[in-house]
Amino acid sequence: LSLLAKLVASALVVEKQPVTSSSLQRPLVLKTGVRFTVTVRFLANLPEFKCLLKVQPVFDKDVEEAKAVKGFRHFDFSTGDCKVLDVDTAGGGLVAEFGHLSLKEIKTRSKGSSENRLGVTEELHIMKFVARFRYAGLDCNIEASSLPVVVISSTSQAASAWASVMWFNMLSTSEPRNLSLFVDPPPLTWRQLSQVLSWQFLSVGQRELDENQLLMLRDKIVDDPDDLVHWSKFSKNESVWIWIEGILDLIKKYLVDLWREGLIMGFVSRTRTRTLLQEKQTGTFLLRFSESNRDGAITFSWVDHSSGETHVHSVEPYTKQELSIMSLPDIILHYSLRAQRTMPRNPLLYLYPDILKDAAFGRYYTISAMSAPKKVVDGYVNRTLIPVSVYPTPPPSPQREIQTMDVDTDMDKDLITSQMLQELFGDIFDLWTPTTQSSYMDPSS
Amino acid sequence: LSLLAKLVASALVVEKQPVTSSSLQRPLVLKTGVRFTVTVRFLANLPEFKCLLKVQPVFDKDVEEAKAVKGFRHFDFSTGDCKVLDVDTAGGGLVAEFGHLSLKEIKTRSKGSSENRLGVTEELHIMKFVARFRYAGLDCNIEASSLPVVVISSTSQAASAWASVMWFNMLSTSEPRNLSLFVDPPPLTWRQLSQVLSWQFLSVGQRELDENQLLMLRDKIVDDPDDLVHWSKFSKNESVWIWIEGILDLIKKYLVDLWREGLIMGFVSRTRTRTLLQEKQTGTFLLRFSESNRDGAITFSWVDHSSGETHVHSVEPYTKQELSIMSLPDIILHYSLRAQRTMPRNPLLYLYPDILKDAAFGRYYTISAMSAPKKVVDGYVNRTLIPVSVYPTPPPSPQREIQTMDVDTDMDKDLITSQMLQELFGDIFDLWTPTTQSSYMDPSS
């Protein structure tokens, strides 16, 4: 009897889908107060059982970790323990869809001493779905459990939570289920971790990490001769994962196309960038993710041999906020560098190793006022933004008298003025203001 | 007895404060599910009454409109009818602070036929605070009412709701309280309305509207010989108020300083702009709010006599999104116009009537890479954005062969390329790419 019960129990399968899907998909990460859907499927496809099974969701049923681990939080389904009968569907199987589940914390006093407590994103919980099974005189309880989930209360915790889910799943192939895993988290081999990381990029950007990108990440993450990665290195504050997560989000929001096509080398160290570029022709550039910006940012580096010496420069990384105004291809198209005493020019000509810029990015250029002005709407003069750099940085100007025109103004001397700009930058500024002021003065003067 | 009761009743005063205060302050606009605080003050400052009065909040008490007006919604305080005793405070008076009030709708079937129903932002509700008063053998109920409030369920309704509050308050000085006011809303005189409008700008931007600004608004709003403004004109869809609200928000978020100092003329018609500018010297400009953008946008118009003819141009209005990347003073400082066959120049020299640009905006310029590059951080080349216009719009180029270099690319012919840009714009493009391509080719070629 008990044997049969166990058999039937394993026949229940749990699938969790988020209800909405705006930002990064993070199945098995549940936010309190946010709805999600779980579908329970009865694998033994016996139509006779229809309406015989009443399934009830129970959160953290029989989880002894709940008591053993200090400060372990307690939750319950806030949409009541609404039982749902099994139903037959299109697929032909027996399923129950719990479409309005959501979690709320059950506050308990005495969270335990805060020392040695797991972070909330390291707590693993499970959802069980139990049913009473009666058939041919048999009466037993069967149940199915979800994979471990992480419960968060704020979106800002999703990245760390997802790290836990990944870590657990990498280990669970070899270990029995252990919800206290992060009390003493085992390390992962680089081989295991690199694969999960690559999958993240596949799922977000439709392209995996290539060998070189993985090598760069390996250098950043693995400092162990045995090729092991430790949980704290990966996921604790200022960790690699948070940095990678920012990049995934950056790709998802602004760079999917470029990433999918492999136009973004992305994970290249500064040193390697130099090595790669310096033997290429002037104007060769590549795209790299910022290694310091925690929120995801991207820069381009280019090589310049024109002065006789070889220089490799990188522009200050572009952030999500800036990319929301202007796409990276447009930035690349219009980027303009003002080097000392030469005309402004775009230093970006060939995407590494030698692809003509337009061949790589041409299809993503926007029709802008700069390129092909759209109709002037309502009589307005069209406009656009041009990304420029002044480089090398001019030396700080000596203290000078500011030669403001003799007009009554109450300006402070140390305020910036167009006048100052002109004096500071000389000919570059001529590009942006009338060559001679006088041509713009009141004709009557 | 009853007389005394009424007397005491009028001694209760209600004050409502929002709990948080991020976006525009809209007292008397309540969003369901959002906390707010009401302070009830007992004007008769008799310490002997301390702890004698138990005040209870009741929503829409004795409001007959609730039944009379079709589809009138019902609400209740969701934080229970938690009674709070009166307490003595620093001010010395008797007050009760209800700090955790919030509203939730009580759904009723039969909303009434949707025809002739008020919009939700036109429903006026009140909160009453009632207390049982017992003293010296006297036993009576006293109550105090709030001003009418508007209950919304989404922030997007706040602007319309605030319009109702303003309209009611302008009328209530002359009329008895009428919660069904918007069933047949009386018009307002322009004199009344203009004053409220001006106050909005005072409260958001620390400066009222001046006479000319009001005149422009009057032309836009008043089409009645009697100087009356009708509610529908003011507040219905595509209304003036929504447009003004967008501008208030624009000021609050990005233009407070400029508005406070009166540097933004803002409300000027296109015609008047032309009239004002055409008799000023070339380079004179003024700032105007977009009349078409519903979300608040600002443009500058300038005059140019340099060709012999007088031209007044306006740039495509800048939106909040763009101002979040670059401040208006910086845009004004760096704005660059590429007119036909002349060097790029900044056409903005004097703020109307004749204030040197830097005198007006100098103190708000940002130290940017363009003006005074900050230190190169982490070896990155600094960068900034320059707002440019190409004007007049060049005629559409005739169909031409695109002379791409003989490199293997799989570009479509109708994609934009740097090459095309160069052909289209000739010399302007020289400013942004190497003057001769060859100087940038691989030295070995």
Next chain:
DNA sequence: ACAGTTTCCCGTAAATGC
């Protein structure tokens, strides 16, 4: 004081109702 965690709530998008 502080850091980890939760709550608050705007603003947008989607869902719902009529």
Next chain:
DNA sequence: TGCATTTACGGGAAACTG
């Protein structure tokens, strides 16, 4: 079907709480 209104919830920031 379209419009008016509500609900959902990400994201940033404040509030909480040991």
